Amino acid sequence: MVTRIHPEPAQPALPADLAALSAITSDAYRQVKDRLREVITRLGEEGRLRLPSEAELSTALGVSRATLRSALQSLQKEGRIRRLHGHGTFINRHALGLGANLAEAGAFMDLLTEAGHQATVSTADQRVVPLDADMAASLEIPAGEQALRIERVFAASGAPAVHSVDHFPVRLLGDDPRALEATQSTFEFVERHIGPPVCYSVAEVRPVLPPAEVATALKIPATQPLLRLRHTHIQADEQPVAVTVVHVNDEYLRFSVIRTYLDE
Amino acid sequence: MVTRIHPEPAQPALPADLAALSAITSDAYRQVKDRLREVITRLGEEGRLRLPSEAELSTALGVSRATLRSALQSLQKEGRIRRLHGHGTFINRHALGLGANLAEAGAFMDLLTEAGHQATVSTADQRVVPLDADMAASLEIPAGEQALRIERVFAASGAPAVHSVDHFPVRLLGDDPRALEATQSTFEFVERHIGPPVCYSVAEVRPVLPPAEVATALKIPATQPLLRLRHTHIQADEQPVAVTVVHVNDEYLRFSVIRTYLDE
Numbered sequence: 001m002v003t004r005i006h007p008e009p010a011q012p013a014l015p016a017d018l019a020a021l022s023a024i025t026s027d028a029y030r031q032v033k034d035r036l037r038e039v040i041t042r043l044g045e046e047g048r049l050r051l052p053s054e055a056e057l058s059t060a061l062g063v064s065r066a067t068l069r070s071a072l073q074s075l076q077k078e079g080r081i082r083r084l085h086g087h088g089t090f091i092n093r094h095a096l097g098l099g100a101n102l103a104e105a106g107a108f109m110d111l112l113t114e115a116g117h118q119a120t121v122s123t124a125d126q127r128v129v130p131l132d133a134d135m136a137a138s139l140e141i142p143a144g145e146q147a148l149r150i151e152r153v154f155a156a157s158g159a160p161a162v163h164s165v166d167h168f169p170v171r172l173l174g175d176d177p178r179a180l181e182a183t184q185s186t187f188e189f190v191e192r193h194i195g196p197p198v199c200y201s202v203a204e205v206r207p208v209l210p211p212a213e214v215a216t217a218l219k220i221p222a223t224q225p226l227l228r229l230r231h232t233h234i235q236a237d238e239q240p241v242a243v244t245v246v247h248v249n250d251e252y253l254r255f256s257v258i259r260t261y262l263d264e
Numbered sequence: 265m266v267t268r269i270h271p272e273p274a275q276p277a278l279p280a281d282l283a284a285l286s287a288i289t290s291d292a293y294r295q296v297k298d299r300l301r302e303v304i305t306r307l308g309e310e311g312r313l314r315l316p317s318e319a320e321l322s323t324a325l326g327v328s329r330a331t332l333r334s335a336l337q338s339l340q341k342e343g344r345i346r347r348l349h350g351h352g353t354f355i356n357r358h359a360l361g362l363g364a365n366l367a368e369a370g371a372f373m374d375l376l377t378e379a380g381h382q383a384t385v386s387t388a389d390q391r392v393v394p395l396d397a398d399m400a401a402s403l404e405i406p407a408g409e410q411a412l413r414i415e416r417v418f419a420a421s422g423a424p425a426v427h428s429v430d431h432f433p434v435r436l437l438g439d440d441p442r443a444l445e446a447t448q449s450t451f452e453f454v455e456r457h458i459g460p461p462v463c464y465s466v467a468e469v470r471p472v473l474p475p476a477e478v479a480t481a482l483k484i485p486a487t488q489p490l491l492r493l494r495h496t497h498i499q500a501d502e503q504p505v506a507v508t509v510v511h512v513n514d515e516y517l518r519f520s521v522i523r524t525y526l527d528e
Contacts, residue, residue: 049502074524076341077340077341077343077524079341079367079464079466082463082464092464092498092502093502094464094466094496094498094502094504095464095466098466102366102367102469102521102523103343103366103367103521103522103523103524104523106523199346199524200343200346200356200358200359200522200523200524201522201523202343202358202359202362202520202522203520203521203522203523204518204519204520205366205469205491205519205520205521206471206491206514206518206519207470207471207472207489207490207491207492207514208471208489209487209489223473223487225471225472225473225489225490226471226489227469227470227471228471231523232358234356234358238313238356238357238358240358250470250471254468254470255468255469256466256467256468256469257366257367257467257469257521258367258464258465258466258467259366259367259368259370259464259465259467259495260338260341260367260463260464
C-alpha cells in the first residue's frame with residue numbers, strides 16, 4: 001500500500017525473507033517480553049532470583065518455546081537476567097527496579113509511564129525539509145534530499161521532559177508523509193509507513209547544553225545539561241530508515257545501562 | 265592469600281561453583297572476544313558482513329567451540345553482531361567503527377587508546393574514608409563503614425579526559441588495601457584483591473555540570489557538561505564489590521549504545 005523506492009543496495013544482500021519474518025514475529029514477541037518483565041519484577045520482589053524452566057514459562061505464558069527463548073535472549077542482552085548452562089536462568093538482582101535501560105527499545109510514552117509519570121505528547125511541528133550533510137550521511141542518501149521532519153515534546157505529568165526530532169527520508173515514504181499520530185512511536189511509524197521494522201538503532205550518547213529551541217520547548221535555563229541521544233534506526237536488511245535526535249531532561253527520566261562482563 | 269570477610273548473604277545462594285568458574289574462564293574469554301572484534305572490523309572494512317561458521321572460527325582462533333560461542337553471545341549482547349537461526353551470524357554494519365560502547369566492559373586506558381589517543385593515568389589520591397549513606401546503600405553495608413577510595417585521572421595525549429573515583433569496602437579487602445597500581449583497571453583490582461571477578465555493573469548515565477574538584481582535575485570550565493557514569497559492580501554471587509563514579513569529557517571519549525529490538 002506504500003510505494004517504497006529503494007536506494008541502490010550498498011551491501012551484499014541478507015536473506016530476503018528476513019524482513020518479512022521480523023514483521024510477523026515482532027508483535028507477539030514484544031508482548032511476551034513485557035510479560036516476562038512483569039514475572040521478573042514479581043519474583044524479584046519476593047526475593048526469588050531463579051526463573052522457572054522454559055517448559056513451565058512457555059505453558060504459563062501460553063507461547064511457543066521458540067518465542068519464549070527469543071524473549072529470554074533479549075532480556076539477557078539487556079542485562080536483566082543471565083542464563084547459566086546447567087544451572088538455569090537467574091535474575092540480575094541489582095538490575096531490578098532500574099529506570100529506563102539505555103540498551104532497551106523504548107517508546108518515550110512507555111518510559112515516562114514506567115517512571116511513574118502521566119505521559120502525554122504533542123506534535124510541535126511536522127514538515128518536509130532538505131537533509132543536512134550529517135543526517136544524510138547517516139541515512140546513506142545525498143545531502144539535500146527531502147525528509148519528513150517531526151518535532152515532538154513528551155511531557156511528564158504536564159511538565160515538558162523530552163524533546164524529540166525524527167527525520168524520515170521522503171523516498172522511503174509512500175502516499176501521505178504527514179500521517180504520524182503524536183502518540184505513535186518512531187518504531188510504530190516505521191512499521192506502518194515504511195515496512196520492515198527497526199532491527200537495531202545506533203545511539204550516540206552525549207551530555208550537552210540545550211540548543212535555544214530545545215531550552216524553550218522544555219522550559220529550562222540554557223545552563224541546564226541534558227542527555228542527547230542521536231539515533232540512527234536500521235532495518236534488518238541494514239537499510240537506515242530514520243534519524244531521531246532526542247534531548248532528555250533527566251529530572252523526569254533517568255537512564256541506566258547494564259554492562260556485562262562474563263558469559264558462562 | 266587475601267582474607268575476605270563476607271557480609272551476611274542477603275539472598276538465596278547461587279550455585280557455589282559459579283564464581284570459581286568465572287575466574288578460570290575470564291582471561292581466555294576476553295582474549296577471544298578481542299580477537300573476534302578484530303575479525304569483525306577487518307571483514308567489515310572489506311564489506312563482508314557474514315561471519316565464517318563457528319567451526320571455521322574456532323579453528324582459526326584456536327579456541328574451543330564453547331569459548332567461541334560465549335564470546336559470540338557477548339558480542340551479540342553488545343549489538344555488534346546478530347545471529348539468525350539457519351542463516352548464520354551477521355555483522356551489524358552500522359555498529360562498525362562506533363566509538364566506546366556503553367554496554368561493553370571497558371577499561372579507560374583501552375577506551376582512550378581505541379579512540380586514537382595516547383592514554384596515560386595518574387593516581388590523584390588514595391586513602392581510606394567512611395562511606396556515605398548513598399554509596400553504602402549500593403554496597404549493601406552500613407553507612408560509615410570504611411572504604412578504600414581511589415581517585416584517578418586518565419589523560420588523552422596529555423589532556424585530562426576522565427576523572428574516576430572508586431570505592432572498595434575495606435571489609436572485602438585483605439592485607440594491603442593500598443596496592444592498586446594506577447594502570448590497573450577497577451576490574452583487574454577486584455580480581456586480584458577481592459576474588460571472583462565483576463559479573464555485571466549497573467551504571468546510571470547522567471549529564472551533569474562538573475563538581476568543583478572535577479572541573480579542576482579535568483581543567484575545564486564549570487559550565488561544560490560532562491557525562492557522569494555511576495557504576496555499582498556486582499560479582500556472580502550478586503555481591504556488590506565496588507562503586508565507581510566517572511566523569512567523562514566527551515571531547516576525548518564519546519560513547520554510543522546499540523539498542524536492539526528484534527531477535528530472530
